[in-house]
Amino acid sequence: MKRIPFAVVGAGFMGKMLVKASSELPFTQFIAAADVDFEKAQKITSELGGKPYVDFQEMLSQQRPEVVIIATPEYDHLTPTLYAAELGCHVFVEKPIATTRQDALAMITACKRAGVKLMVGHILRFEIAYAQVQAAICEGSIGKFLSAYARRITTINEAKRLNGRVSPLMYIGVHDIDQILWYHPVAVESVYARPLYGEVYEKFGTYDSAWIVMEFKDGAVGVHEVGWCLPENWAKWQTPKSWGGFGDVRMNVIGSKGNINLDFTPMNLFGVGSEGWMLPDTRHWPAMHGKIAGAVKAEMEHFFECIRDDKQPLVSGEDGLKALEIVLAAERSITENKIVNMGEIKLS
Ligand SMILES: NC(=O)c1ccc[n+]([C@@H]2O[C@H](COP(=O)([O-])OP(=O)(O)OC[C@H]3O[C@@H](n4cnc5c(N)ncnc54)[C@H](O)[C@@H]3O)[C@@H](O)[C@H]2O)c1
Incomplete structure (x- = not known):
């Protein structure tokens, strides 16, 4: 082969x-x-x-x-x-x-x-539960898309490792924004964002967390709560090594005929040992029998299959650009303390 x-x-x-x-x-x-x-x-x-x-x-x-x-x-x-x-x-x-x-x-x-070919690493599209949400919305299971609320809060360790080089929205929030745009592929009209400042800001210079509201042209709304302000103890254990930690993560979608609630915080496996409570990652990139499993494996398999079989990857450069534009609008909203019309970003 x-x-x-x-x-x-x-x-x-x-x-x-x-x-x-x-x-x-x-x-x-x-x-x-x-x-x-x-x-x-x-x-x-x-x-x-x-x-x-x-x-x-x-x-x-x-x-x-x-x-x-x-x-x-x-x-x-x-x-x-x-x-x-x-x-x-x-x-x-x-x-x-x-x-x-x-x-x-x-x-x-x-x-x-x-x-x-160009593919952007929006890994959540390869998370089974997130992809199931998209399939349900696309098949009309909850009627017309009305709103989505996504939360992604990780530990302060992430902010410490990156030491101010990037904001939480640009680093992790862009994942959820891509999801919301994938679930509801309608143009966004405007974006409003408010930051919250605390220990992360004092130590590393980026805001601790932020709330972002995206209003779509058809009146639907996407809300994202992002941050890296959980205490270290949330995922501090060293052993077992394969038990990587994760954050407080969820996605709720409301439609005209139903809703979908995804609690991603990986609590289907939890334990307590000499280092305290452990809530490991069993889905995103866990180690299993010495190899990496989960979404990252599925993501790379998909990309290399597209190369092998000459197919278009699921996440295009244009998809990456759309998610980035929302991040840029939210960052501008934070700096200028106003609702930002997406037209302003496209002209910039
Ligand atoms: N998909 C995900 O879930 C996920 C998770 C973490 C990071 N990321 C993304 O992955 C990218 C890397 O982030 P990271 O956290 O691994 O950062 P990192 O700092 O751990 O790694 C970046 C590496 O690039 C090297 N580097 C910098 N400039 C270079 C250059 N010009 N040529 C060669 N090497 C260079 C650095 O020395 C460093 O080793 C970012 O875009 C980040 O947002 C994605």
Whole structure:
């Protein structure tokens, strides 16, 4: 069987996860990693094979992978994507697609021009329960979509690790915004957001949490509550290692003929040990028998199948751009303390 050679740019938290999940597929071959922190590139290649690099341009021009996974920080997705597309590599880029509309548009245009596929890592589309919600809405099970409320609150550890480089909305809120747009693919008219400030703001400079209200052109409403202000103890345990922690996460959708309530906080398995209560992740990217399972595995399997079978990935660059535009509108609403019309964002 032909294996699809792939490389990663950015071997940090998410890059490692994506490479592991992808390299466990039977039709892929991990060939190289580039990270400005060379030790990170070395670590992953010593574990999974392939050649380490510091410079992604050198890596791509020497190795010529068929696929490139881009998992650099949010603000640094443009240059690796443009370079990869120019060399004819298909691109999987982590969410958010970029932090500016200009970057996102340039990435979409470059991939189209080069005839390569571009998928954005909106992983919730590969979470079984979230995908089931979308299927139910699409099949009309709850009638006309009226509103969705999504909560995603993680621990302060996330804010600590990222140390002010990005806001919670841009880092994690963009997931739920993509979900709401997927559930209700109607244009958004306006966005209003209010931030809340506390310990995270004092220590790391980003707001602790925020409420975002999106009003659709047909009058439907999407509300998102996002933050990284849960205490460390929420997910502090070290063992068992496979019991990764998660946050306080839910999605409620109301329709004209019914509603759907998803409590994602993974409490179908919980325990207490010497380190206190444990509420592990059993769905998103848990380890099982030494391998990564869950949504991240399904996401990468889908992307590589699209490459193998020449199909369009479920999450396009345009989908990434739409979710980013809502984030940008909400961030502007926070800064300017006003309701932001989406027209303002599209012109900016
Ligand atoms: N899908 C998800 O659930 C999920 C979860 C976490 C992060 N993410 C996304 O993944 C991306 C990476 O986030 P992270 O948390 O892994 O960050 P990270 O800081 O852990 O990793 C980023 C890595 O990129 C490297 N890097 C920076 N600039 C580079 C460059 N020009 N060339 C090569 N390497 C470079 C850094 O040294 C670092 O190792 C972001 O877009 C983030 O929003 C997605």
